[in-house]
Amino acid sequence: MRVLVTGASGQLGREVLPRLRDGGHTVRAVSRRPREDSTVEWMAADLATGDGLAAAVDGVEAVLHLASSPVRRTHAVDVLGTGRLVAAADRAGVGHLVYVSIVGVDRVPFGYYRHKLAAEQVVAAGPVPWSVLRATQFPEFLEGLLRGASRLGPVIGDPAVVAQPVDSGEVASRLVAMLAAGPSYAVAEFGGPQVLRFDEAVRTWRAARGSHRPLLPVRIPGRFGRALRSGGLTTTVTPTGTRTWAEHLADTYGGTGRR
Template sequence: MNTPLLVTGGTGTIGSAVVPMLRAADRTVRILSRHPGEDRDGIQHVAGDTVAGRGLAEALNGVEVVLHLAGGAKGDDTAAHNVAAAARRAGVRHLILISVIGADRMPIGYFRAKAAAEQAIAASGVPWTVLRVAQLHEFVLPVVRGLMRLPVLLTPGGLRFEPVHVDEVAARLTELALGSPVGQTPDLAGPEVLTIRELADTYAEALGKRQRAGLPVRIPGATGRAYRAADNLAGESARRGERSWQEFLTDTVPVRS
């Protein structure tokens, strides 16, 4: 029986890549969003809000697997608590959460909310899987663009990213959704660890522009110490994607710039 898989955040950057992969595996997909679309070709849409806790009971009706991909600047911990409680009541058999590498190490509110979300999923009583991933290329790109608009390129010491391609994240999530719960699974990061200088230089090259003069800056306090200690980066046990920052820009910059 092809019971639907529920995907929260199914219309977001990652969710939009996951849903077609689940459909390619011949699975019915139910998407929970605040602004649902129309049902089509094995994809159901239901209205709800994970932070407010609205619509979860209806969305989970008859569902055995949940991919909780919805997220935002605030409220990820609350949303995870709500989804976990509703999944337990609905008898869900597998609850999957996407999180961020360094969630339990970085002294930043966003990371702390992700760590609390992980704890909510693990304590839910529902068999679970948590996948921590690095920043998507789509997240790093506007950061680099913003810095490139300044008169000089600010280069915070110790700030590094290991951006990963959204399709590689989606493929891993699909693999996990079609499998059994595994608890904390190895992190997923991109193939490179890059400084702001390296990210910006590659971006300038993709645009055919000159490299910008740089101004080294120091990130203060606990946040700076954490970045310099590489607390936001994956360890040796992480899986690594293959799509590089340069490859992403080659595919993206001519369209978006």
């Protein structure tokens, strides 16, 4: 199957591309700027403007839509851009579009999540057969939050917030399986093997880094904080991934202490 991957240069895209190739698929990768890769056909396209989308979807049988812009031009890229992609895919006769979203977009009151939920709705309302996978947060994202929260010395955060980090490689494998299975016309969820409180994640992180920074508890106020403490970022569905937060940290730091 010839598969178009948007957002192919991102973390998840880098995990998806080799798995698609290993599965015997022909891969066309899209990013905003052209790239050189002898194993993948790279094309430049811009979701925010629509430039290059018609050529990108021409001749492909399925689209794996990973592209997102959480910081800037989010509505233009995630919502309007997804609409442009769906329209172009329909004109090209694409048989399956898989969209990657985030667990909690329907429960956590956060601006970026509202855009992701709106993009899901664009996909579901469109004419192209579809599937949606909501994944929990990657461990690299959680680690970045911890680094940011400890810039002033102690690790600052709400100890009762819960998360369920999932390995991006396992999400990539799940996506490849969904492509092979065909359109589900449903929203599925996929999370990591453990639900962790923030204070538990901090303890494991400090141990892996050989750090003794104290945790300074600060309660996140309002509806946003309540959603995070009540498990808005977690899922109860199975199956889940298998790689734990501790295994990620061991692979990252290798028992050598702080980096």
